[in-house]
Amino acid sequence: MFTITRALAAVVAAGLLTAACGSAPDHMASMPPTTSSAMSMPGMAMTDGLAAESGGYRFEPASTTVSASFRFRIVGPDGRAVTEFEPEQTKLMHFYLVRSDLTGFQHVHPTMAADGTWTAPLSAAEPGSYRAYTQFVVKGTDEVLSQPVTVPGAATTSALAAPAATTEVDGYTLTVGGDKPMAGMTHKLTIAVAKDGQPVTDLQPYLDTYAHLTAFHATDLAFAHLHPQGREGSTLSFEAMLPKPGDWRLFIQFQTGGVLHTGAVTVSAG
Template sequence: MSAFSRSRRTLAAVAGAAALALALTACGSSSMNMDSHSGTMDSHSPSAMPSMPSMPSMSTMPGMGSATSDGLADAQDGYRLSGLPDTLPAGQGAALRFSITAPDGRPLTDFAVEQTQRLHFYAIRSDLTGFQHLHPTLAGDGSGGWTAQLAAPEAGTWRFYASFTPDSGPGKGRAYVLSRTATVPGPQSEVPLPAPAGSATTPDGYTVTATVPGGRLMAGMAHELTVTVSKDGQPVTDLQPYLETYAHLTAFHAGDQAFAHLHPETTATGERGGPTLTFHAELAEPGDWRLFLQFQTAGQLHTAALTLNAAG
């Protein structure tokens, strides 16, 4: 049984006891909707589905390492994302250099390792296309400088996110996500967000299907999201370890680009995993979210993109 399930049973018991106490006192007085746009499918499924029992907010669960904000600010608790450019040339890769400034005004150099990395860096365009998940390198000279190799971006407005956990100082052990935007000049063509649907197929033929118990995700509540990977109608069982698990899942909110990392419950225990993976899913805002699932087979990294709707 996962920690997620044990926690849910414990909370259910506490809630039941509380309800009984209230009843005695009273007697004495008086869809999930998902889509497929990794470029291959665009279908729609109904959202009027029953709700499911929910978990408490991840921020109340010890040891979960959840981020403390939606990732839309460049500073929090005295930590600041600095050095990223305001503009970038279209059609050209770039070495993005930046640093995290600590509350004492000095560059932060002490980072905890989270899923094999000391810092995760993400880039996405305002229409939630062009997703990139990068692992920057930290300068070895003690300057606290990071370098991320960005693939050539298309014209438009981009947001860059730095996800990290200080390993010393006032924010030690607390996960942060900071971000800044940059403009890539040139003619821009907005890509409409695909409608929610239950599955998506990658360009190389992998199909990803996502479900939650009860079939509906509620904003601000935690759920257990199950993802199944198949190919040509057959379950995929050769998923390789990637970042300490068999898949990595990130979400961005349509409109404001709020960030959410859906923490894996399935850890990598061998060289072959799948086809079913579970994640702790908590999306703070109602509306559509764009999910990017990354997994690896035969040394190749695949990315599946889905749109999920969180009900208010």
């Protein structure tokens, strides 16, 4: 199961898909809060990740039923499967599977066959409604496309965890700090990693960075990027843009001792 040194992207009023890709190894100064209209830069798709088609590219799953080997294609403007992609965080494709109640999250890196068919290796998932996201770069433009999918079986849902400042995963404590998020503005967000009450000293690079951070809106699963700004010891800094007010579920991935850990916490944007 379970940052992007690429340029800071803008968000249109409807909302941005944020896949917050962790913190770059070198320290970088953070920027003051900025309105979304001032953040627009070329090369980044201006979407919330909820469309199956954007910029002439279409996400076509072989099936909307989730299996252990989920296959799909990205079809281009010419109607053919795209086979040429550019690396993003060392990978040609990032695939996310997110449960509708935000209790399930998988982030994997599919492999592509010569004909442009991708295969995403997924772990067993609880029955229910999900959304599958593909994140990729083609011809210099970042795209995030998604489709609703289903894991068959009798499903139950859970209420979203209330906003909190800390969360626990695999014996680690993650503490969220920084400015209070305000919808439509960029703010500094920090995540401190500790174990047994002490800051960790063994964070390892993951996808060439020290963490990967992804946020999904509680009501519609809009996907947003929290951009890396640096690392000071065990504290990771991000530029957080949450374009819609309300609750967002953050999924934080970091690595120690060769093991990838995934924590989750809810934050609220005013």
